[in-house]
Amino acid sequence: MTNPYKHYSIEDFDSFDCLKLSKRFYLILLFVLRGYIIWLISVTNMRDRVGLMEWVYPEIDLFFLSLFSGTLGLFVVLVISLRRPDAPSWIQKSWRHCRKFLVTALLFDLFINTAAVLYWQLLPLSWLVGQSLIVLALIGLCFTSERLTINLTEFPHKLPEK
Numbered sequence: 001m002t003n004p005y006k007h008y009s010i011e012d013f014d015s016f017d018c019l020k021l022s023k024r025f026y027l028i029l030l031f032v033l034r035g036y037i038i039w040l041i042s043v044t045n046m047r048d049r050v051g052l053m054e055w056v057y058p059e060i061d062l063f064f065l066s067l068f069s070g071t072l073g074l075f076v077v078l079v080i081s082l083r084r085p086d087a088p089s090w091i092q093k094s095w096r097h098c099r100k101f102l103v104t105a106l107l108f109d110l111f112i113n114t115a116a117v118l119y120w121q122l123l124p125l126s127w128l129v130g131q132s133l134i135v136l137a138l139i140g141l142c143f144t145s146e147r148l149t150i151n152l153t154e155f156p157h158k159l160p161e162k
Helices: 023-032 034-044 051-056 060-069 071-082 089-096 098-118 125-144 146-153
Strands: none
Touching (some): 023 034, 023 071, 023 098, 023 125, 023 146, 034 051, 034 060, 060 071, 060 098, 071 089, 071 098, 089 098, 098 146, 125 146
């Protein structure tokens, strides 16, 4: 059995000797939370509060559905922020399932966009094709990232004083 940590240096670890979170993890989380990110950018833009939102989400219903699908992403952000030694047991259990939460959020978001194209005819088919490719690539990243797999198996523990 090989050591899964052999490719990482001391800078790749946090103060609890856990491998720092994968950049792929953050990339997936950004995509899942894009509705909230666009909303925050729009709220802080003093000149044109809805211009960016209308550009990214041509139909307001899609924006609200994106917020709904991003709630699992918000839950993952909560788990990340509470991930520390002596965290409640539900945080520790939830942490191990973050990949499942993110994949579920990605698939739900794809389902919403599929319905928007095929059922409601809100978007062109090219939008759905692009969305599908992005979602499939991000799901692939979820399962091919060795670092993400290590991240989900580790949980911070108190270290002895040095």
